[in-house]
Amino acid sequence: xxxxxxxxxxxxxxxxxxxxxxxxxxxxxxxxxxxxxxxxxxxxxxxxxxxxxxxxxxxxxxxxxxxxxxxxxxxxxxxxxxxxxxxxxxxxxxxxxxxxxxxxxxxxxxxxxxxxxxxxxxxxxxxxxxxxxxxxxxxxxxxxxxxxxxxxxxxxxxxxxxxxxxxxxxxxxxxxxxxxxxxxxxxxxxxxxxxxxxxxxxxxxxxxxxxxxxxxxxxxxxxxxxxxxxxxxxxxxxxxxxxxxxxxxxxxxxxxxxxxxxxxxxxxxxxxxxxxxxxxxxxxxxxxxxxxxxxxxxxxxxxxxxxxxxxxxxxxxxxxxxxxxxxxxxxxxxxx
Amino acid sequence: xxxxxxxxxxxxxxxxxxxxxxxxxxxxxxxxxxxxxxxxxxxxxxxxxxxxxxxxxxxxxxxxxxxxxxxxxxxxxxxxxxxxxxxxxxxxxxxxxxxxxxxxxxxxxxxxxxxxxxxxxxxxxxxxxxxxxxxxxxxxxxxxxxxxxxxxxxxxxxxxxxxxxxxxxxxxxxxxxxxxxxxxxxxxxxxxxxxxxxxxxxxxxxxxxxxxxxxxxxxxxxxxxxxxxxxxxxxxxxxxxxxxxxxxxxxxxxxxxxxxxxxxxxxxxxxxxxxxxx
Numbered sequence: 001x002x003x004x005x006x007x008x009x010x011x012x013x014x015x016x017x018x019x020x021x022x023x024x025x026x027x028x029x030x031x032x033x034x035x036x037x038x039x040x041x042x043x044x045x046x047x048x049x050x051x052x053x054x055x056x057x058x059x060x061x062x063x064x065x066x067x068x069x070x071x072x073x074x075x076x077x078x079x080x081x082x083x084x085x086x087x088x089x090x091x092x093x094x095x096x097x098x099x100x101x102x103x104x105x106x107x108x109x110x111x112x113x114x115x116x117x118x119x120x121x122x123x124x125x126x127x128x129x130x131x132x133x134x135x136x137x138x139x140x141x142x143x144x145x146x147x148x149x150x151x152x153x154x155x156x157x158x159x160x161x162x163x164x165x166x167x168x169x170x171x172x173x174x175x176x177x178x179x180x181x182x183x184x185x186x187x188x189x190x191x192x193x194x195x196x197x198x199x200x201x202x203x204x205x206x207x208x209x210x211x212x213x214x215x216x217x218x219x220x221x222x223x224x225x226x227x228x229x230x231x232x233x234x235x236x237x238x239x240x241x242x243x244x245x246x247x248x249x250x251x252x253x254x255x256x257x258x259x260x261x262x263x264x265x266x267x268x269x270x271x272x273x274x275x276x277x278x279x280x281x282x283x284x285x286x287x288x289x290x291x292x293x294x295x296x297x298x299x300x301x302x303x304x305x306x307x308x309x310x311x312x313x314x315x316x317x318x319x320x321x322x323x324x325x326x327x328x329x330x331x332x333x334x335x336x
Numbered sequence: 337x338x339x340x341x342x343x344x345x346x347x348x349x350x351x352x353x354x355x356x357x358x359x360x361x362x363x364x365x366x367x368x369x370x371x372x373x374x375x376x377x378x379x380x381x382x383x384x385x386x387x388x389x390x391x392x393x394x395x396x397x398x399x400x401x402x403x404x405x406x407x408x409x410x411x412x413x414x415x416x417x418x419x420x421x422x423x424x425x426x427x428x429x430x431x432x433x434x435x436x437x438x439x440x441x442x443x444x445x446x447x448x449x450x451x452x453x454x455x456x457x458x459x460x461x462x463x464x465x466x467x468x469x470x471x472x473x474x475x476x477x478x479x480x481x482x483x484x485x486x487x488x489x490x491x492x493x494x495x496x497x498x499x500x501x502x503x504x505x506x507x508x509x510x511x512x513x514x515x516x517x518x519x520x521x522x523x524x525x526x527x528x529x530x531x532x533x534x535x536x537x538x539x540x541x542x543x544x545x546x547x548x549x550x551x552x553x554x555x556x557x558x559x560x561x562x563x564x565x566x567x568x569x570x571x572x573x574x575x576x577x578x579x580x581x582x583x584x585x586x587x588x589x590x591x592x593x594x595x596x597x598x599x600x601x602x603x604x605x606x607x608x609x610x611x612x613x614x
Contacts, residue, residue, distance in 0.1 A: 067510050094512030107503040111525045120521075121511050168507075175511070 006079060007040035008179055008211050009064060009097075014038070014073035016059055016235075033059045035235040036073070041179065044209045046201075048226030048243070050219045050258060055232040057215045058102075061181045064213065065099050077179070095125050098172035102184035104164035108156040114167055115152040118142075121174040141170040144207075145200060162193035169200065173208075181213045186221065198225055219258040223247055228314075231255045234289040237308075241315035247330040251317035253294045256326040288320070296324055342605040349601020355594030359587070363411040372401035374408040374561045383577050396566075396580055397573060405561040410587050412556060413543045413563055416476055417591075420542040423481040425535045428488025433519050435489070436496025447493065450486040458483055462545055466554035476555055480542045491534050495527040529606030533599050540595035547588050563588050 016034040034056045041047045049057045062068035064075055066082035075081055082093050101107040108117055118138045122128050129137075139149040145166040156164055165185060172180055182201065186194040202225055205212055216222050222229055223243050230240040231254060239252035250256040287302040288294070294301070298321065306320045344350045367374075372391075378399030386394040386402075393402040435443035453461070462479055469475035496519070499505060505522050513522070524531075549555035550564030558565060563584045570580035 065510050067506055091512060094510070097510075099507065099510045101503045101507060103503055107507045109504045109508075109522055109526070120508060120513075124508070124512050124517065171507075 004043070007076075008043045008045075008078060009041040009213070010074075010076040010079075011040070011060070011064060012038050012074040012076070014060065014063060014075065015071045016056070016063060016068075017071045032235050034063070034070075034073075037232070037235075037237045039230050039237065039240060041211050041213055043178070044205065044211055045228070046205055046212045046214055046226045048222035048229040049213060049215045049232060050217060050222050050229060051232035052217055054234075056235040057217075057232050058183050060232070061099070061183045061213060061215050065097060065181055066093070067099070091125065095175045096178045098175060098177040098180050100165070100168050100172055100180060100182045100185045103188055104161055104168055104185075105156060107168055108164060110156055113153050113155055114142075117156075117167065118152075118171055118174055121171060125175060127175070137174065141173050144173060144204065145170045160193075161189050162197060165189060165197050166200065169197075169204070173204070176208075177210060179211045179213070181215070183215045184217070185214070187216055187218070194221065201225055219255075231258065236289065236305075236318060237316070238290065238318045239316065241311075241317075242313060244330065245313060245315055247328045249331060250326050250328050251311065251315060251324075252290075252319045253296050253324070253326065254290050256328070257293075259328050288318075296321055339602075339605050343598075343601050346601040346604060348597045349605070352594040352597025352601065355590050356598060359410055359591055359594070360414060363407040363414065367404055367407050367411075370401070370404050372404045374400065374405045375559050376400060383573070385577075386579055393583055394579060396569065402580070402583060405566065406563070406583060406587055409556075409561040409563040409566060409584065410591065412473060412561070413546055413588075413591060414539075416473055416480070416546045417539040417542040417595075419477045420480040420484060421535050421539045423477065424484035424538055425488055425531065427481065427485040428490075428534075429492050429524065429531065431485070432489035432492025432494075433496055433524065436493040437500060437515060437519050437523070439497070443493070447490070450490060453483075454486060458545070459548060462549060463552060463554060466549050471554055471557050473556060476546050476549055477542075479549075480545050483545075484538045484541065487538065488531065488534050491530050492527065495530050496523050499523050499526055529602070532606060533603045536595055536599035536602060540592045540599065543588065543591050543595070 014034050014037050015032070018031040018033055020029045020031055037056070037060060039047065039049075049060065051057045059068065063070045064077075066075070070083075075083070077093055077097060080089060080093075082090065085093060112120075115138060118141060119128075119134060122134060122137070128134055138152065142149055142151065147163065147166050147170065151159075151163075156167070159167065168185075185201075186197045189197060198221060201212060201214065204210055205225075212225070214222055214225055219229075219231075223246075226243050228240065228242050229246055230237045231246075231252065232238065233254050239246065239250065239255045241251070246255060247259065250259055287304065288297070288306045291297045291301045300320055306318050308316050308318050309322070310316055343353070378395065381389050381391070381395050381399045382397055384391050384395040384399075386392065388394065391401050391403070393406065395401055396405070431446060435446050461483060465479040465482065466475065469479065500523070505518055508518060508522055546555055546562070547564035547567070550562040551568045553565075553568070555564060556562035566584040567581055567588075570577070570584070573580055
């Protein structure tokens with residue numbers, strides 16, 4: 001098959017535009033949900049995607065899963081674009097790439113028992129192997145996510161949010177995926193439950209070697225699980241790099257703002273960074289989209305979209321100001 | 337089973353269920369036990385009032401036993417109601433499921449047709465259609481279904497559209513489910529509640545429509561008994577013998593009110609979330 005060193009998922013220049021029309025004969029006023037984003041996910045790697053709501057992170061995940069059409073760009077899964085796959089390749093893609101959604105209740109059919117829910121992926125892919133063998137698989141999957149097999153005959157509404165998300169994860173695992181896209185998979189959960197589910201993801205990645213695209217709006221949570229992080233703002237990736245590097249010295253003021261938005265027990269009251277403008281539509285037309293909220297904006301930021309700059313270690317940023325040094329929460333710690 | 341238990345907790349619904357059940361049992365089991373035939377004419381005993389001359393509910397203008405005729409008429413009504421319901425539910429689910437799932441042009445065309453047909457007053461549409469066909473039970477079933485499927489179709493279309501974008505459907509789509517699987521296994525099971533409600537109310541409507549059509553002479557033909565035709569016959573004797581009109585009217589009312597109670601109760605009972613709140 002594909003080259004084992006090549007990335008499992010390779011997203012290139014993805015753009016998604018929602019045409020908006022004002023009135024019946026009104027002029028088009030397009031909404032750019034994704035503006036030319038590129039990222040890769042290696043086998044067994046966890047890539048975090050963070051950004052506020054409306055930044056396009058979920059759109060990126062859904063296009064990567066080929067459940068949302070794109071405007072332009074390429075998605076390569078094992079070197080093949082789902083858009084051009086034949087039947088057989090498509091089937092394999094649907095088996096090897098799984099998705100977990102934000103709302104753990106809405107993503108489970110309320111009329112099905114856990115057993116029926118977990119059997120569905122097997123049935124869809126013709127992987128049933130007799131009742132006894134199937135049941136063994138179901139129990140094994142439940143065991144992986146830490147749920148007892150006694151739950152098999154229960155319905156989704158009988159579970160708590162964390163348990164439902166475990167059921168979702170178990171269902172995704174039924175097909176032995178190589179990639180799991182977790183779209184805000186822990187955002188709807190209580191903080192303590194969130195930690196348990198994040199731990200579960202880390203455990204699965206370690207035990208099963210699954211690559212994970214972990215989409216969330218909470219940078220500290222993403223930081224715990226991710227090898228690398230992509231920070232999105234208004235449809236663009238403004239910074240992408242290794243987690244430690246990003247937490248030590250964020251290269252984009254927006255990343256710094258997200259890092260400082262997390263209250264740390266010993267942190268001083270937030271400085272000028274917290275002076276955030278409401279996320280209104282004035283997205284710095286023509287220039288850097290973050291300019292209106294950026295405390296470090298200079299005149300050059302208003303002229304043209306800032307180009308993506310490559311830094312050492314595969315780090316990328318879309319901020320013009322190279323000389324800027326902002327301390328992240330890991331700054332000064334000797335874990336370089 | 338939970339649904340049934342919840343249904344029985346709703347007072348009107350359980351009353352409705354009892355009404356319909358008593359009627360259904362009576363018109364299937366009772367006629368063979370009675371010594372009369374619904375077509376048997378007895379000119380010596382015309383216009384007997386109820387509880388006289390061995391006729392529990394009396395006799396009509398040509399001496400036929402009213403009770404037996406009522407039961408036979410009710411049986412016909414219920415059968416027509418059920419058949420029309422099955423036919424319209426199946427058609428409505430198929431069309432509504434397809435349009436709701438695929439959307440686009442098929443949906444726009446079909447739903448506009450439905451809208452424009454529903455613009456006509458049902459009675460006139462029914463009578464116009466009835467005048468084209470051979471009068472009789474199958475024709476009534478056909479034309480009632482022709483009107484009723486659209487209601488079902490609209491409900492199913494709307495529900496499917498509402499659920500189509502829900503995460504649990506997208507989740508199985510992302511797992512590689514086909515359109516047929518999504519529609520039959522994921523979507524339709526989640527709207528059975530709505531379908532059952534519309535279907536139950538459709539039975540009631542079909543019974544009422546049969547009565548209209550037969551009353552106006554285009555339905556079940558004499559001498560076969562029909563509740564609507566009996567009402568029509570009774571008109572001439574309304575002053576001296578009012579029970580001839582009251583009794584068939586009462587049976588129609590029992591059937592229609594009972595079914596409407598059950599339908600409205602089901603609306604609450606099939607949705608567990610609503611049931612808990614109630």
